[in-house]
Amino acid sequence: MLSSTNDATKSEREPSNSSGVNLPLFILSFIFLAVVLGFNAFKQWQEDERRFVEDVHRTLDNYAMQAGLLTRAGLHANNTLARSYSDFLEQCIKSPATVDKDELWGHISAAIFNATGFFLTSTSGDLLFQYGQLMGDNEIQDIDKHLSRADYKSTVFSLRYGHMGGYYIATPFKSASSEYILISRRSYSNLSDIIYNGRFPGFEILLLERDSYKVSIREKYFASTGSQPVLTTDEQANIIYSTPVPATSWNVAALPVQGYENQQLWARLRNPLIFLIVFGLILVGLWHFLRHQERQVAHLRAQRRYIERRADRALKSIDEALISTDVLGTINYVNPKAVDMLGYQSREDIIGRQLGDLWSDQQALWNRGLDIEELNTLQDSGRQLNLIQKGEARILEQSYHPLYEYNKITGIVWLLRDVTEAVKAKSALEESRTRYKALFEEAGIAHCLLGLKDFTNDVLNIDIIDVNEAALQLADASDRFELEKHYANHTMILNLS
Structure with a gap:
């Protein structure tokens, strides 16, 4: 409280709160964290996209390879069967009544997995023999169309009618007297079910006609012959990857699942956003807490300034000279009485100077080189200071009060009280008492x-x-x-x- 007017001035100059500084720092830290999290999320998103495309390529390449192997195996089995039983097959055409068809079917079904029937045609597509129930009214005509497209050579194609469908493997063969085409029919394989059942992460697989983009199979959908839908322009543009199935006219392609990117984006941004929101809430809470603390500090500072002003007014009004110094003797506060006693016009001329330099009288306590314990042992006479002020001899009584902070002396307050009149009155009283005692004791009465x-x-x-x-x-x-x-x-x- 007795530090100095400079301390009071500094406290008044201090800002009432630092929210103007804290708020930009909070905003910058929030923006920086958001940028870092956003950049990391973007890099992770790119990495996820790369891995996603790699997974699609790997899945489709593996599927095409397996389907190609299965197709080649079917063609080879069909070709081997036709060559091995060419005479038997020709007899079915020329003398069907003399042929044990069940025996022939036993050979075919043993060679062709999941076989559902077979057909024999001429090299021009005319049906010569049929075994097995037709799946549709136009099955024969559709078989001829596919044979014609393949120029009546070896081919693999698919036909479907309602809920019934399958794959057809056609291979030409020669008998002893002529040339024919054996067409074996088999039901859909597990590879078809893989496409139909789908549930691939983020994409679906389609079996397409290579030249026309007609859909044969896609997730939860088998296309009927004659009504195969064609991929739209947008779907064609969105194809992630497409690769041909060997030995067929099909391509296997992958399309992104609608909404999957948004789901992945949200899954990737969810944790950073939650962290960012929590961090923002913490920043807001911390900012409000600091604002509350600043208001309390401002209130305490205002109270301190008020108390300091009152104390300063009180110290200015006392009739004693008050000088406050630090432990090195540097003056940090004086009241008007002390300014006048030191012979200066204002205390700004005194603050910051050494008390011993301004008042070098050896009778002054601060010039005696005494510590606190030695000062305490001084008698009253040792505390008096005689000086001439404005041409008049004056007697000052010196006293002191150490200032402590954490049990350590940080300064001393020196009080100088003018006791000239009191000393004179005491001396006159002692003289009067002595005279009275002499008259009392020596009187003859x-x-x-x-x-x-x-x-x-x-x-x-x-x-x-x-x-x-x-x-x-x-x-x-x-x-x-x-x-x-x-x-x-x-x-x-x-x-x-």
Whole structure:
């Protein structure tokens, strides 16, 4: 409180709160964190996209390879069967009544997995023999169309009618007298079910006609022959990857699942956004807490300034010179009385200077080189300071009060009180007392000093305080105690009478 007016001035200059500084820092930290999290999320998103495309390529390449192997195996089995049983097959055409068709079917079904029937045609597509129930009314015509497209050579194609469908493997063969085409029909394989069942992460697989983009199979969909939908332009543009199935006219392609990218984006951004929101809430809470703390500090600072102003006014109004110094003797506060006593116009001329330089009198306590314990042992006479002020001799009484902080002295407050008039009055009183005592003791007339403390209008209640020599001679007593004894006996006689 007694530090200095400079401290008070500094406290007034301090901002009431630092929210103007804290808020931009909070905003910058939030933006920086958002940029870092966004950049990391973007890099992770790119990495996920790369892995996703790699997974699609790997899946489709593996599927095409397996389907190609299965197709080649079917063509090879069909070709081997046709060559091995060419005469038997020709007999079915020329003399069907003489052929054991069930035996022939046993050979075919053993060679062709999941076989559902077979057909024999001429090299121009005319149906010569059929085994197995037709799946549709136009099955024969559709078979001829596919054979014609393949120029009546080896081919693989698919036909579907309602809920019935399958794959057809056609291979030409020669008998002893002519040339024919064997077409074996088999049901859909597990590879077809893989496409139909789907549920691939983020994409679906389609089996397409290579030249026309007609859909044969896609997730939860088998296309019927004659009504195969064609991929739209947007779907064709969105194909992630497409690769041909060997030995067929099909391509296997992958399309992105609608909404999957948004799901992945949200899954990738969810954790950073949650973290960012939590961090933002923490920042807002911390900012409000700091604002509350700043308001409390501002309130305490205002109270301190108010107390300092009141203390300063009180110190200015006292009739004692007050000088506050640090432990090195540097002045950090003076009141107007001290300014006037030091002979300066304002305290700004004094603050920051050494007290010993401004007042070098060896009688001053601060110039004696004494520590606190030695100062405490000084008698009153040792605390007096004589000086000439404005041509008049004055006597000052010096006192001090150490300032402590954490049990350590951080400064000293020096008080100088003008006791000139008090000293003069005390001296005059002592002189008057001495003169009175001399007159009392040396007077030729008996004098007694009586105490009236317990006096109640009764002479017996009067106490003898002191007597002079004349009174002792008059009472023929050697001292005051004998006189008091004589007085006590006299009062006893009065009480008895």
